[in-house]
Amino acid sequence: MPETTIPELPQELWRAGKLELAHGVTHLLQVMRVALAGMGKYLAEVESRGTEDLFGYGSAASWLADVARISRGDAQDMVNRALALNPAPSVGGAGAVFAPATAAAADDGAIGEQHIDLILDILRKIPSDVPMDERDGVEKILADLARNAGPKEIAEVGADLLAHLDPDGNEPKDPEPKPPRREVFVERRKDGFWKLSGLLDPETGARTAAALDAFGAKRPVDEFGQADHRTMPQRRGDAWADLLDLAIACPDQPGTSGYRTLVHVTVGLDALKTGLGTACLDFVGRITAREARLAACDCLMIPVVLGAAGEPLDVGRMKRFVTPAQRRALNVRDGGCAFPGCHRAPKHCHAHHIRHWADGGPTDLRNLVLLCSFHHRLIHHGDWQVRMAPDGIPEFVPPQYLDPLQVPRRNTLHRVAT
Known part of the structure; x- marks a missing residue:
């Protein structure tokens, strides 16, 4: 590993010229990469000796996460790189290195973590029946390229090399693509409101967002100068209600056959006329009689007559208004x-x-x-x-x-x- 020293920063950095600034950045970048490669050797040694025996931790990643105060996932990534770029322990001494050319470039400070992860990912995709000399040749090509190329070039060259080694690709495991994952949860809260949540596949999510944005656009300022002050979540909530109205009004819609609303009226006629009191909308919860009047304008209505104790005495015929x-x-x-x-x-x-x-x-x-x-x-x-x-x-x-x-x-x- 080459020796590197951290250059002294000028006391007045604003006086530095562009060449000094560029040299400072590139030199410190090399120092950082060399330091990471050196730390990888330590991590590989810790892993080979056993973290539990050394420090009482179950794995090197969990120990490193505490020492470095980083996430367990980031620590595991660092350990995985260290194990791939350093000799694996074996009987009688050190074993082979998974990616020796990549390790040499990392020791020189020529490549960083992103380059290393790309190369390792490509190497792991090489079929097991490919001869070792061909695999080593691929790794050397990628490691040499990474010294002067960016991640995009490495990924493109790696894809070409994989296609050359395995032109037919992996045998498909599933004869047909899996159905998209979609989940919707609707939960009624104690206060009568409903909580809607879920998970949509990328295509359905994009279509849903587009529909909500289209139907949830702000209303234009009317002739009385009144603007639309609803927030985005409020506009999307109203858009969701409009989309439901459109779906329910479709003649082919199952269940309602195109009727906008199906209302079971469980409120006295006097309360419905005055708008005072409560009603039950389709047996899902209580609403005000005023809300029932609004819903009854354009719906199917099933009048339900209740007795004094609340028992249903008669259920009328469905009427189309x-x-x-x-x-x-x-x-x-x-x-x-x-x-x-x-x-x-x-x-x-x-x-x-x-x-x-x-x-x-x-x-x-x-x-x-x-x-x-x-x-x-x-x-x-x-x-x-x-x-x-x-x-x-x-x-x-x-x-x-x-x-x-x-x-x-x-x-x-x-x-x-x-």
Whole structure:
């Protein structure tokens, strides 16, 4: 191993010229690499004598992790390099070195850990039936190349050499590729919210992220100057709800057959009319009666009559509130969310009853309007009002704090100018 000394740093490094700076970096880099190679010899010796007998540790890696205050994984990598570049213990003395040419380059300080790991990885991929002289020739080519080349060149040359030694490659173990790994966990919390987590394969994950980003884009500033202040997680949560609506609304979707929501109403009719009280949505947990009113606008409804003790006395027939034909007519008339300034397309909208069915409102076109999920909730829970104008087009009355005169407004974004 060549002797190396650490050069003295100038007291005022800012005065150094570019050649001095370059020389200092390259020299210290060589010193570091030589020091690592020297430490590898010590580690190989510790491993050969037995770490438990020497220091009471089960392995050299665990001992080194404590001594160097590094992770167990990094320590194991250092020990593995040391064992590959130094003689293995054998009966009667030192044995052969797994990668002697690579070890010589490391002793000279010409290559570092990244070069060494690449070369060792390539050597371990050489088939066992390749003659030893050919294997040694490959290692010498890679070690000599690494003295003046970067990792990319080593990897490319190594791949070419492996292809030459084994043109047919490894025999496939599986006749067919394994299915992608996908896991989704849905857990209901004590507070009624649901926790969603999982693991997706790269392709499905990329498609999911793209869909959430597309559906979770910020809403444009509306004509009232109101901006979208939702955080990214909040926008993605709303996007997830929109994607579920799209999936459930598909006619071929199993279970719901294209119906947006299936609601089992377990709330008294008076509570449903007033919006006061609680309801049970599809037997998954309690919601407010106001939420039940919102869900019932565009869904299948199964009324459940409960007795005084809460026992089911009668389960009514399933009723469809908005027919497919009415939905198509709404799509043509409103062209999307009818709320002023909203760009959402029909496929992202619910059919809202202007006069709720629980209040005696009919399910016909003059009592229906398309609203996206955000504006649907705004109409149910906010101070905006919607009504049907004499010409059969829905219009919206803003609250007094936005417009003291409460002038009705329409969405003109979906209509072609005439």
